[in-house]
Amino acid sequence: MAQTKYSQTCPHRSVSKDGRVICTMIQLGDDNEVSPNLCRECPARTIACDHLRFSLQKIASRPITVRYATGRVEILDDQPPRIGFLRAACEEKVLPIHSPVECAQCRMHSVPAAPFSPTPAATPTYEGKVIPFPRRIAAAS
Numbered sequence: 001m002a003q004t005k006y007s008q009t010c011p012h013r014s015v016s017k018d019g020r021v022i023c024t025m026i027q028l029g030d031d032n033e034v035s036p037n038l039c040r041e042c043p044a045r046t047i048a049c050d051h052l053r054f055s056l057q058k059i060a061s062r063p064i065t066v067r068y069a070t071g072r073v074e075i076l077d078d079q080p081p082r083i084g085f086l087r088a089a090c091e092e093k094v095l096p097i098h099s100p101v102e103c104a105q106c107r108m109h110s111v112p113a114a115p116f117s118p119t120p121a122a123t124p125t126y127e128g129k130v131i132p133f134p135r136r137i138a139a140a141s
């Protein structure tokens with residue numbers, strides 16, 4: 001089964017003792033609870049560089065409560081939370097990073113190494129009555 005780029009787990013995402021999915025890199029915001037959609041939009045995931053050191057902030061829209069004279073109450077909250085850099089820097093160049101574009105243009109940009117998965121060696125297939133003979137090895141003198 002092939003993995004998509006979104007099915008790979010983030011090393012900063014974990015589960016709290018009360019069962020919430022949290023991001024350990026969120027330092028500023030109302031809470032550090034995340035959803036899969038919020039993780040997909042993470043700027044650190046977009047950059048995906050081993051030299052990046054960062055902390056995140058969660059920006060949530062504030063709901064507006066509308067109370068009508070008839071007693072009806074509506075809560076207007078149409079924007080999902082966003083996530084962005086609080087602080088970020090490149091460990092190699094020792095420079096601050098303000099957007100993913102700055103890191104993508106860097107010549108030292110490194111992609112994290114993918115876990116090694118050995119592929120099985122291709123076995124030759126023979127059709128009919130062909131019998132493979134071993135190769136001759138030159139005799140050492």
